[in-house]
Amino acid sequence: MSSVGYEAINIDENSIPRDHMANAMIDRKLHDCVRQDNTAAFKRLVEQRLTEKLVTPCGNTLLHVAVSYGSDNITSYLAGTFPSLITIQNSQKDTILHLAAREGKATHAIKSLVESNPSLMRKTNTKGNTPLHDAVIADNKEVAELLVSRDPEVAFYNNKNDTSPLYLAVENGNKKEILDDLLKTEASFPIRSEDGDALPKGRSPVHAAIERRNRDILEKIEKEKPELLRLTEEGLGNSLHYASSIGFLEGVRFLLKKFHDGAYETNVKGNYPIHVACKSDSVDVVKEFLDIFPYPKEFLNKKGQNILHVAANYGNASVVRYILKHDQKLVAPLLNAIDEDGNTPLHLAARYGQGTATFLLVRDNRVDHFIVNNRIWTPYEYLAEDFSKRSEMPAKERKPIDSKNSTPAHEIKGKEVNSNKMDTKEASPKDEIRIEYFEFVLHLKVMTLSILFFNALPKKSRKKLFPWTGPPVSRAKEETRSEVENLLVVAVLVAGVTFAGVIQLPQLRDNNNSSDRRHELNTTYENLLNSYLALDVLALSFSLAAALLLLLPSITNGFQISAVEFAGNMVSMAIYMMFGAFLYSVRIALIGSHRSLLAIIISGAVLVFPLIILLSFSQGFLKVQLSPFYYGLFLVYFYSRWWLPNKLSDLKKKHNL
Known part of the structure; x- marks a missing residue:
């Protein structure tokens, strides 16, 4: 040719x-x-x-x-x-x-x-691709080698997806060694470009190697083009930020040796790489940072938060646990440090409903439970205030929707509504997911509040724990007359039902079982019957006490309002116990039969029922009644699902198993 x-x-x-x-x-x-x-x-x-x-x-x-x-x-x-x-x-x-x-x-x-x-x-x-982009995408080594040898700077140019040929070569895993050809050029990295189309505004090839968790490629890049390690990406930070965010331990170790200064750089949110590691719950990465930088109190983000603040804020209990177990001299300045809003790590863990992190902090004797932030709130008060505000949000955020109309209630109030023109569109799945998530977070906050109730409740007077938020006393007395009558009726009815339950006890059915089997059933029957009688008698006692208490205000009106409220709580408890007695009577009736499904339903009812009585209890009484319930649930979860696995893991490491 x-x-x-x-x-x-x-x-x-x-x-x-x-x-x-x-x-x-x-x-x-x-x-x-x-x-x-x-x-x-x-x-x-x-x-x-x-x-x-x-x-x-x-x-x-x-x-x-x-x-x-x-x-x-x-x-x-x-x-x-x-x-x-x-x-x-x-x-x-x-x-x-x-x-x-x-x-x-x-x-x-x-x-x-x-x-x-x-x-x-x-x-x-x-697509914004140069020929070199297409050569790398197609793994056309011959053409890629030709193009980069004639114009090396094109290897750094970005397409419309902000990716350069060099980035694509890393993303492809150095197929056919095209990455080697792009890195071995003598062209220096274009820090600035007149056209504005060169890195560092685009996606960093170092970040691509980190995403693939490929240390070999990181070493290639450092050997040929070490300046690339300094590249940053908007939202991801520098290479150390990104490696820390995904928990890439080998990458962090390599970068701390070759790009040591990156540990002192902050991302757009003002966080250092060690903060990002705490945020991502990467305990091994946090340990690597602390081994090299044994002065964690010096790393504060733009909010003035240390690493314990960040770990507690995001509920990363493993990191919180590791920090608390670290050298006491290094950890002590972190425990009760305050950020720019005056919040300690315990404040942040409480505020965002991070139950496990909150429990770890309140159980540490070095942590002060009663420091107040800039709003003069302790951790318990901080969550309680937030919880009370968020409890009112569903009415505003859910925009109450009629079953056949998606128009928010507050938009149609006071307006004439044409039923023929009503919007029949249902709530979107996204809205339903948002509501479910809100309810899930709400339960987490209630559980966290119960942890603080037992471990970090400020010393308040009884009046503050049971605040009176009703109308003036003179008007309230008149309004409680009808309540007294209604409560008396309910109390007497409960007393009558429970009294009848004592007279007519649930009987064990005779299914013609063998003597051994009959003896076993009789033992089970006695245990269940004792539980039934205990709940039934307690319900009878509570209802009678409430009835007697309601009769006193007719003689002495000085404490009528308080008596009615307390009697209402007692009647509610009596109904709750009556419900429990009913469940035991059902269990007695089903002794010896196949009842697996029904047992599950009954157990679920027992767990869900305390939530139903939320509407009938006063706010102060609820704090006392439901806190043990939620605290008990948390302790079961904590020790069986979190503490025990971590303890076993520590023992294995200690004994090199």
């Missing part, structure tokens, strides 16, 4: 128009000649045609087709005879180099075109 020289062509912005009606389509014979690289036959077919007007449906010229098939002879002929074809782009704005990168080879003709028209290498298509 003879060498062909080409006149350098200035690349213009003109491309083949989308409407190709004015152009002639390349027929089958021409296409076959190009594919077979048959120059003689090709020349005869194009002699009497306007070659520049011959295109495929997607706007590829004959030169595009020749390059994509690697037809070197026809490529040389067309480029020499019709140089205007070199600058034409198809409907996707692909140049001939884009097609050579995706489908062709680095033929002699392509090399000559690159030498004579270097601006082709920076031309982008509709």
Whole structure:
């Protein structure tokens, strides 16, 4: 093949128009000649045609087709005879180099075109890809090596997805060693670019290697282009931030050796890499940082928060536990430190309902439970205040929806509503998910509040624990008269039912069992009957005491309001115990039968029922009644699902098992 020289062509912005009606389509014979690289036959077919007007449906010229098939002879002929074809782009704005990168080879003709028209290498298509982008995506090592050797800086140029050829090579895992070719160029990294299309504004190839957890590629990058380790990405921070965020321990170790200064840089949120490690619950990474930087109190983010603040804020109990067990001299300044809002780590753990982290902190004797923040709130008061506010949110956020109308209630109030024009659209699944998430968070906050109730409750007077929020006493006395009558009726009814339950005890059915079986059933019957009697008698006692208490205000009116409220609580407890007695009577009736499903239902009812009485109890009494329930649930979870596995893990490490 003879060498062909080409006149350098200035690349213009003109491309083949989308409407190709004015152009002639390349027929089958021409296409076959190009594919077979048959120059003689090709020349005869194009002699009497306007070659520049011959295109495929997607706007590829004959030169595009020749390059994509690697037809070197026809490529040389067309480029020499019709140089205007070199600058034409198809409907996707692909140049001939884009097609050579995706489908062709680095033929002699392509090399000559690159030498004579270097601006082709920076031309982008509709995706913002240069030919080098496409060569890396297609794993076309031959063309990629040619392009990067002629214009090394293109390896750092970003497409519309903010990815450079170098990033793509890392993402592809250095297939066919294309990454090696891109890294071994002598071009220095373009920190600034006049066009604004070069890194560091785009996606960092170092971050791509970290995402793949590939230390080998990190070592390659550090060896050839160490300056790339300093790149940052908006939202991800520098390479140490990103490695810490995904818990890539080997990457963190490598970067702390080769990019030590990165540990002193903050991301857009003002966090150091060690803060990010605490946020992502990466205990091993936190340990690595503390081994190298044994002065954690010096790392404060823009909110003035130390690493314990961050771990507690996000409820990362494993990190909190590790920090608390660390060297006391290093940890002591962190425990009760306050941020710019005056919050300690315990404040943040409490505020966001992080139960396990809260429990770990309150059980540490070094942690002060009663420090007040800038709002003069202790951790318990901080959560209690937030809880009371958020408890009112569903009415506003859920926008009460009628079963057949999605229009918020507050928008139709006071307006005439045409039932024929009512919106029948149902609430979206996204709204339902949001409500479920809100309820889940609310339960977590109640559990955290119960932990603080037992361990960090400020010393308040009884009046503050049971605040009176009702109307003035004079008017309240009149309003309680009807309440007294209603409560008396309910109390007497409960007393009558429970009294009847004592007289007529539930009996064990005789199923003609053997003597041994009958003895076993009798033992079970006695145990259940004792529990039944205990609850029934307690319910009878509570209801009678409430009835007697309600009769006293008719003689002495001095404490009528308080008596009614207390009696209401006693009646509610009596109903609750009566319900429990009923459950035991059902169990007695089912002794010896298959009752697995029913037992599950009954157990669920026992767990759910305390939530039902939320509506009938006063706020102060609820704090006392439901806190043990939620605290007990938490302790079961903590010691069985969290503490025990962690303790076993520590023992294994200690004994090298």
